[in-house]
Amino acid sequence: xxxxxDVMSTDIQYCTPLDNIYEVAVKMxxxxxxxxxxxxxxxxxxxxxxxxxxxRGIAEKHPGSTAVTEVMSRDLVTLSPDDSVQKxxxxxxxxxxxxxxxVENGRLVGIVALGDLATNRYSDESAGRAxxxxxxxxxxx
Numbered sequence: 001x002x003x004x005x006d007v008m009s010t011d012i013q014y015c016t017p018l019d020n021i022y023e024v025a026v027k028m029x030x031x032x033x034x035x036x037x038x039x040x041x042x043x044x045x046x047x048x049x050x051x052x053x054x055x056r057g058i059a060e061k062h063p064g065s066t067a068v069t070e071v072m073s074r075d076l077v078t079l080s081p082d083d084s085v086q087k088x089x090x091x092x093x094x095x096x097x098x099x100x101x102x103v104e105n106g107r108l109v110g111i112v113a114l115g116d117l118a119t120n121r122y123s124d125e126s127a128g129r130a131x132x133x134x135x136x137x138x139x140x141x
Contacts, residue, residue: 022064
């Protein structure tokens with residue numbers, strides 16, 4: 001069984017609760033990523049996606065100096081590095097998300113994205129199913 005550890009990204013860009021949403025946006029642009037974890041002393045406390053910046057930030061007329069804690073998601077779906085790649089694909093499909101933080105003993109150790117699963121030869125079918133379910137759900141709204 002292939003695990004999340006085998007496919008996850010470990011070079012993670014993150015911000016802290018002391019940062020503001022402008023800093024998150026700059027990091028997203030600089031590293032060409034769509035989600036930034038919020039980490040406090042190594043522990044994952046939230047996540048901000050590009051959609052969060054638009055919906056909870058700009059659309060709510062929050063300035064760039066707004067604290068990340070004002071717009072971040074707190075109730076996160078996470079995986080263990082020892083979980084299977086299949087479980088990652090199933091969770092993405094079930095929760096309609098494209099990225100999952102990987103946490104070990106409360107500490108952020110990686111991120112697995114739908115693209116990581118799509119390039120994995122053991123999970124092409126699962127990744128395709130997850131993507132189609134995510135896409136169908138988002139097109140309905």
